[in-house]
Amino acid sequence: MNASWLQWVRGIVTVRLRGNQLETLVNRALASGLQLWSISRTSGGELVCNVTVGDFFRLRPLLKETGCRMHVTTRKGMPFWLKRAEKRIFFGVGLVLFFIGMFLLSSLIWTIEVKGNDKISEEHILEVAKQEGLYPFQWSFKLPEISDLQKSMTRDLPGAAWVGVEKRGTKITIQVVETKTPDTTPPVDPRHIIASADAVITDIQAETGRPVVKRNEKVKKGDILISGILGDENNTKNVPAQGEVRGLVWHEYNITSPLIRKVQVYTGETKTRWYGIAFGRALKVSGFGKVPYQFYETIQHVEQAAWRTWELPFGRMKETIREVRIDKVPVTLAEAKSTGITQAKADILSKSGADAVVKSENILHEKTENGKVYMKVLFEVEQSIVAEQPLVQMQGE
């Protein structure tokens, strides 16, 4: 407390002074600029005080002048500490080497992480980084300025819009933002757009190519709707025709719909079986014996034992067997017809695309026989009638 660290560095000596003119000695010492502290008298009439090592040697001539004698009791501080450390030189050297090693190892770059790259390979980025002087086991202090590094790496990586370099301790993170290029469309050969079915055109929109037909025009299957040949007789150019053509198409359906519907009904009779489960194998515990029902359904319900979030390999399984009866329910004629038509419409939509619209339906013929309804229905459907026909190059023409 009474010795500052500066005094500690210089070295503190506690001395015992003996003599008749101790007060004079203290005054003389102060007058010549020495610093004494923690001065106290012992019961034996001696004076105990602290003095730095430098002042200790300047005190000696004053002792002679005043006829006092001095005796050193304790030595503290760095000079004495160093003297002791000399005896354990290897310990000291090891201590110093440890700190040097620590400093050197922590000023190396240990890992480089690359983030955000998708198309550019990590190897390529690391190679570019190496050219700029950024690689594992490089000295941190030999590294170029981070902002310069970012600029030069962005310049060297053509596929990157921005490269960010972040240094955190011994780890470097390279954040890459890649440039986004639009997907290239595959090249298409010149072609016509033709009709996929006999139809009446309701709408035609040509994106590429020359529309040949008009609205309300009747086309046959295979007729050209949008031509892929542009120009007049002298100058022609073949292009891949593209566009949207919609038309009214007629579908004839033979529909058969039963007048009796089979319905599965639970009778309410059940039988329960219990199983114990261990390591994926089940062992029946109760509910032995044959199933007393002709038709039945089995429902399994497994309960796995768990502790916190871990699933244990034990559990139990409940198996419920429910008796089933099949009832035959009579269906009215109108109901049977509408069911048949609905099924036919669903079939049309699944075949001719989701954007198809059933415009009208017309029952042409209908008869009831053997508990079934037979129908012939004509559907008028507006749908896309686009099909592709490649243009064959007529050479020598």
Added chain:
Amino acid sequence: MGRFNRKLRKMAADLLDLPQDVVFDLPRVTMIGDRQLYIENHRGVLHFSSDKLRLALSKGELEVTGDGLVIRTIWTEEVFIEGQIKHIAVHE
């Protein structure tokens, strides 16, 4: 310090309301309870033991009595004393 000089100084001190220790070169004693004592403007140690300390002043002397007195720090004009202080006396 001549008589005239002293009179002049006293007059100046009274007039300007200056502290006396500055004008007359007197000791300034700061005491913290009975355990710490700080004396400025002394003129050297005359006697020091664990129960008595005598300091020379510009005029006269200052006597401190107590138990277990220790000079914590000492400079040419200041001294810092610790211990149990019982009595302080100033002699002409």
